[in-house]
Amino acid sequence: MKKQVIGMGEYWEDKKGNPVVDPKLFKDDMKIDDVVMVRDGSTPVALVKVKGDAYIEHNTDDEFDWFKLRRQIEILGFYEEDEKNLLDQILTAYGKSHIQAPGTLTNCSGSNATNNFIVEWYKLRNHKRLMENINLSEERQTQIKALWNKFKSETKEEEKKFNNDEVEKLISAWKSYKDKILNDTLSLDDYTNILGSSTATMPGGYLCNFLERTTRIVLGSSKPGTAFNFEVKLNDDNSTYHIKSTSKPNASRQDAEIYFNNNIKGLLKSIVSKTDPLEKIHLIENSNYSAKQVLMKLAVLDNLSDFLYIYSTQWLEELYNEFIDSEAEGIFRKNHQVCLVAKKLLDVNEEDKNELVLLSRFLWRFVNSKAIADTNNPNVILYGPPGTGKTFSVKSSLDFVCQGDTSRYEILQFHPSFTYEDFIEGIKPKGVSKDGNIRFELVNGIFKNFCIKAKKYPEKDFYFVVDEINRANLSMVFGETLSLLEKDYRQDTKNKNLIRTQYSALIEDLI
Known part of the structure; x- marks a missing residue:
């Protein structure tokens, strides 16, 4: 050897x-x-x-x-x-x-x-x-375990029952498709159709809809991007078909049947016939099928405990880089490997269908929250039309990351009259003296108080969120501290990057 x-x-x-x-x-x-x-x-x-x-x-x-x-x-x-x-x-x-x-x-x-x-x-x-090859430090593993246990404990009994029942129902419905795939009786109408059609009699109407929509509540969303990525799609006229690879937008049923029988039926059967998840992955990743994430749903339905119910390349890459210090080839292989590591790390019961559903939801929320609270990218700006859930998303993510400890984050809304004195520090009236004169004191602003609190707990991460940041005059609100938004200007504060505020001299006199 x-x-x-x-x-x-x-x-x-x-x-x-x-x-x-x-x-x-x-x-x-x-x-x-x-x-x-x-x-x-x-x-x-x-x-x-x-x-x-x-x-x-x-x-x-x-x-x-x-x-x-x-x-x-x-x-x-x-x-x-x-x-x-x-x-x-x-x-x-x-x-x-x-x-x-x-x-x-x-x-x-x-x-x-x-x-x-x-x-x-x-x-x-x-x-x-x-x-x-786990990429997580012992401290990080402990943090993730605590988040997982809290996430599970907050799941209501009725939700657990729903998850279990829904998975059982989907597996039963999937069997009717699987049997047809294995015995070569899956028809073109069973594969692509129009909901409500007299021929759309299978669970979810037809296979493409079943995989994309019917299963998404508990087994995750595997959107193909466009329905044309199913390779063969019945058009809205309920007569012609769109065949992607041959660039035929209005193909006849005969052409669609030929393409389906020669290119899709065999692929579906080869994937479904395999029991080993790695063999399924190999077939999917080496196929010419455009909507590979939809094919992955086939693998998930057959191997519930071997995959995460997450199909987004971006989020799977994030999870893989967070959990594993290695280089796997192919996004679905990475899905499988993260699933194995997460199950072991979090002591997931593979026989509990609800727990498998929760694991994927937890990791989905974890990786989305991580994007908000990324120490390597400390300044994050979210933008979009009003009412699209930006503030709610941030609060939900921070509540998750901070394990419900609301003292570790502050959410503040700017407005046109917001000033440096409100944000950093300023001289403000503080009552009346004995001789009847108004008494003024130097008062810390909201952000400075938050920084003082964060400094007391250097081992913890703190998050400050400004809503409607463009409604205020930033140079007036931040003053000389504006440069400290850049990470390079706020490191090693014991020796450099210390700044004097406009009230520093007054503070020294008070001391």
Whole structure:
């Protein structure tokens, strides 16, 4: 294993004198990136991944590596205690005492104890690697766990019941589509149709609508961008079809049938036929289908606990970079990996459908809130028409990030008469003296008081929100502190970047 190779003899014959096929399988059938279990008799030794084509090594050691036919490999893991426990469980389930693999090299196909063990070992190894590559500090993990526990505790019992019941209902409805896909009876009308049509009789009317809209409440929104990305779409005239890849906006039903049968039915069947989530991912990401996020909904319906119900590339990238220090290829593989890490980190019960729904909602809210409260981008501006929920969104996000501790954020609305004295500090009347004169004092403004409070808790993050910021004269409100909005001007305040306000001299006199 030090040489990172596996191998076998170039040629040998069976008892009848016929050439054994194993060397040919090793050389021609085994592909790069295939996973191989190396064994010593019936005892597993290691799990490896093929990294190079077959070659002949002439410089061999008859006492050690006598075999000339070789392939470069990557060692994924050795057979250790966790793997032994896994093998014992699988052998018991199949009623076997040891792994069984006839011949030197056997293709891992079909359902048996040995093949199942190899698949599960590979999954276990990948999971271990993921957990070793967690990008979260211990402190960050603790924070996220606290947010998750609070999020779960706030879920009402009726919502939990609704989530469970809705998922069960969708799985039952999905079965009617899945059966048709597997037995090749899914029709064009079952795939694309118009709601209310006499032929739109399947759950949700037809498959495209079922995947995009019917399932979105609990399994997330997987919008295709445009209905044309379903590749074949029945037009509003209920007669012609839009076929995207052939650029036919008004194709006949016959043309649509041909395209559907030749390009879509087989793809759907190949995805649905696979049980392993990674195989489904491979088929989806390598397909020519435009709305891949909709195909992912097929994978989600079959593998509820293997994926997040999130389909946005932007948010999945954010989650992956937050949770995992690695480089996965493909957004749906990243979805799968974040799901595995999050389930382990947050101790999610995979059998609880409500908890799986809540996990995706939690991570969706987490990543959206993170965008608002990003320490690497401390000044965030939201803009848009009035009444579109900007302030509500910010307050909701900060309440989530601060775990309900409203003392850690302040929301202030600017207006045209708002001044420096209101915001930073100013001299204001504070009652009447004994001799009847008005008494003036230097009073801290709202922002300065908030900064003083935040300074007392340097280990916590604080957030200050200004609503309607463009309604005030910013140079008058911020004064000389305006430059401190830039991060570079407010670092290392013990040695530099300290500024004097217009009332600093008065403060010194008071001290």
